[in-house]
Amino acid sequence: MLLGYALVDNTVEFSETKSLTDLPLRVSDIQGPGYYELREGFRFRHGFSSPKWYLLPPEHRLLVVTPSYEASDALNSSERRAVLFGAKPCDLRAITVLDKILLGKHPIYTLKRRSVVGIIVEECLEPGNTCFCAVVGSGPTATSNFDLAYARLDENTVLFKPLSKLGYELVEALSLREAAREHVEAYYSAVERATSTMLKRAPSLREVVRALEKSINSEELWRSLSEECTGCGNCNYVCPTCFCTEIVDRVEETRSTRVALWAGCLTYTYGLVAGGHFRRELYTRYRHFILHKFLFYPRQAEGLLGCVGCGRCITWCPLGLDLREALSRVVREVE
Amino acid sequence: MGVVYENSFKFERSLVVGVAREARGVNTYTIRLSGEYKASPGQFNMLYVYGLGEVPVSISSLPVHRGAYTLVDHTVRVVGAVTRAILLRLGVGSVIGVRGPYGRGWPLQEAWGRDVVIIAGGIGLAPLRPVIKFIEANREKYGRVNVLYGAKSPEHLLYKYELEEYTLIPNTRLLLSSDTPSENWRHHVGFVTDLVEYIDVDTKSAVALICGPEAMMRIAIKKLLEAGFAGENTYVSLERRMRCGVGVCGTCQLGHYFVCRDGPVFRYSDVEEYFWIEGV
Numbered sequence: 001m002l003l004g005y006a007l008v009d010n011t012v013e014f015s016e017t018k019s020l021t022d023l024p025l026r027v028s029d030i031q032g033p034g035y036y037e038l039r040e041g042f043r044f045r046h047g048f049s050s051p052k053w054y055l056l057p058p059e060h061r062l063l064v065v066t067p068s069y070e071a072s073d074a075l076n077s078s079e080r081r082a083v084l085f086g087a088k089p090c091d092l093r094a095i096t097v098l099d100k101i102l103l104g105k106h107p108i109y110t111l112k113r114r115s116v117v118g119i120i121v122e123e124c125l126e127p128g129n130t131c132f133c134a135v136v137g138s139g140p141t142a143t144s145n146f147d148l149a150y151a152r153l154d155e156n157t158v159l160f161k162p163l164s165k166l167g168y169e170l171v172e173a174l175s176l177r178e179a180a181r182e183h184v185e186a187y188y189s190a191v192e193r194a195t196s197t198m199l200k201r202a203p204s205l206r207e208v209v210r211a212l213e214k215s216i217n218s219e220e221l222w223r224s225l226s227e228e229c230t231g232c233g234n235c236n237y238v239c240p241t242c243f244c245t246e247i248v249d250r251v252e253e254t255r256s257t258r259v260a261l262w263a264g265c266l267t268y269t270y271g272l273v274a275g276g277h278f279r280r281e282l283y284t285r286y287r288h289f290i291l292h293k294f295l296f297y298p299r300q301a302e303g304l305l306g307c308v309g310c311g312r313c314i315t316w317c318p319l320g321l322d323l324r325e326a327l328s329r330v331v332r333e334v335e
Numbered sequence: 336m337g338v339v340y341e342n343s344f345k346f347e348r349s350l351v352v353g354v355a356r357e358a359r360g361v362n363t364y365t366i367r368l369s370g371e372y373k374a375s376p377g378q379f380n381m382l383y384v385y386g387l388g389e390v391p392v393s394i395s396s397l398p399v400h401r402g403a404y405t406l407v408d409h410t411v412r413v414v415g416a417v418t419r420a421i422l423l424r425l426g427v428g429s430v431i432g433v434r435g436p437y438g439r440g441w442p443l444q445e446a447w448g449r450d451v452v453i454i455a456g457g458i459g460l461a462p463l464r465p466v467i468k469f470i471e472a473n474r475e476k477y478g479r480v481n482v483l484y485g486a487k488s489p490e491h492l493l494y495k496y497e498l499e500e501y502t503l504i505p506n507t508r509l510l511l512s513s514d515t516p517s518e519n520w521r522h523h524v525g526f527v528t529d530l531v532e533y534i535d536v537d538t539k540s541a542v543a544l545i546c547g548p549e550a551m552m553r554i555a556i557k558k559l560l561e562a563g564f565a566g567e568n569t570y571v572s573l574e575r576r577m578r579c580g581v582g583v584c585g586t587c588q589l590g591h592y593f594v595c596r597d598g599p600v601f602r603y604s605d606v607e608e609y610f611w612i613e614g615v
Binding site: 068102106107217249251256279285288297 | 341342343344345346348383385386387388389414415416418430431432574575576578579581582583584585586588590591593608612613614615
């Protein structure tokens with residue numbers, strides 16, 4: 001099965017690609033804070049969904065239980081083999097992050113991830129307006145953990161970069177020509193341009209991390225930063241590394257199914273327990289979202305940041321709150 | 336990818352073989368698990384009630400091996416849907432789902448040869464009861480022991496049927512408190528943390544194990560540090576919203592820790608950076 005960004009009813013979803021005409025080859029996404037539009041073009045970056053939709057689906061069944069407490073596995077332990085096609089460097093980094101936290105530990109993630117036998121990455125030579133992968137070091141090019149990468153120099157010129165044995169085999173099977181020097185030069189200058197464009201959009205990672213470390217106790221700052229947040233959790237759901245889940249029972253006549261659902265740390269129930277609440281105030285949950293991405297993930301995922309700079313949380317925020325502005329303010333206002 | 340598949344959410348169908356009433360809305364259930372089930376004091380199980388869901392509950396006894404089975408106690412207080420169902424519907428012979436044990440327990444090895452102070456508030460004695468039992472069974476390995484235990488009222492104290500027996504353990508002192516005065520109550524009236532000043536152990540090297548409401552644990556920590564205890568020798572057991580028990584559902588995070596996997600027992604000096612911040 002081929003998994004990737006596919007056109008479905010005029011939107012692009014990360015899903016099974018049934019036909020090559022589903023590929024978003026002739027669209028460009030226009031993204032801004034709280035804004036998304038598809039237009040004609042050839043620079044597609046990403047949509048609201050990411051490989052997470054496949055690897056850790058929004059809703060997944062864990063167990064089926066009978067009223068006499070016989071529990072049976074509700075997982076499909078023979079997932080179809082899948083190749084990820086056209087995933088972006090930010091998506092790729094997100095998978096590496098999720099691997100560190102969930103692989104071998106979360107049954108669904110482990111099964112799905114194990115079914116992925118190949119990863120083909122599309123690099124981005126022109127960042128979208130909400131992109132900042134270069135700031136967090138996850139793009140615009142892919143450097144590891146993939147089989148084959150490609151970049152579209154223009155509408156008709158594609159440059160391939162094999163990494164693994166499978167990647168080299170693919171390049172050979174496609175009888176590709178070695179890239180011309182001018183194309184390689186055009187590629188490197190486009191990468192450089194994309195990188196410098198993005199680096200201007202947020203403070204440096206070092207400044208961000210240092211400021212966030214100092215900010216933990218600044219209740220006033222976090223209250224102020226989260227003033228316009230509604231706690232809807234959309235940022236969590238579109239984030240390719242957010243992995244929190246809630247488990248509920250769905251009861252039917254003769255059985256109850258234990259179903260895992262995505263949970264967002266911005267929503268009110270995050271931290272709620274019977275008889276109390278560990279994160280009752282919205283500012284504490286907003287602070288957790290950001291501190292988790294920049295300070296806590298590195299301590300959970302062997303040094304990797306939880307933010308991959310895809311900008312989805314900015315684009316899909318109903319109020320258009322911009323994470324990059326929040327980071328700039330933290331850098332400016334902490335001491 | 337060479338990763339072994341295992342559905343960590345699968346529970347074991349288990350039987351309730353004993354129920355003891357502790358206080359209003361609090362019972363201790365003895366549950367029979369198959370095989371030689373091993374758990375360390377301070378670890379917890381996820382208990383499942385059909386159609387409602389799971390709750391994390393501390394193991395409040397040392398596991399007792401009986402032939403092909405192991406018996407463990409769980410002290411449950413009514414707080415939400417699942418615990419309400421347990422208290423209202425479960426009795427001897429009832430079935431319940433159990434998976435575990437999870438988390439890291441109390442540092443009983445590190446405490447060898449040293450004095451031990453146990454401070455518990457309300458239902459916080461549940462995960463510490465197996466510590467007391469363990470010390471009793473291995474008495475020569477530990478120094479002087481102080482148990483400080485308090486509750487809202489004398490009626491709210493757990494394990495009333497055996498509490499006084501703790502004073503029979505050699506070189507052990509039991510100090511009790513009740514937040515409110517009550518007839519025939521001959522112990523301290525006030526907070527359990529008031530009792531810290533009566534501690535008679537070597538504070539420089541003693542190990543302190545604390546469990547109770549977070550507000551109580553904060554006061555206990557402050558007083559212990561003032562009394563000369565080291566942050567590295569002081570431990571707390573924390574609670575959070577927990578759904579998986581193995582560090583994958585993400586809902587129990589405290590800073591960068593997953594309380595279910597990295598805790599619930601933490602060395603105070605390891606969580607100090609988060610301990611005093613609201614909602615981190």
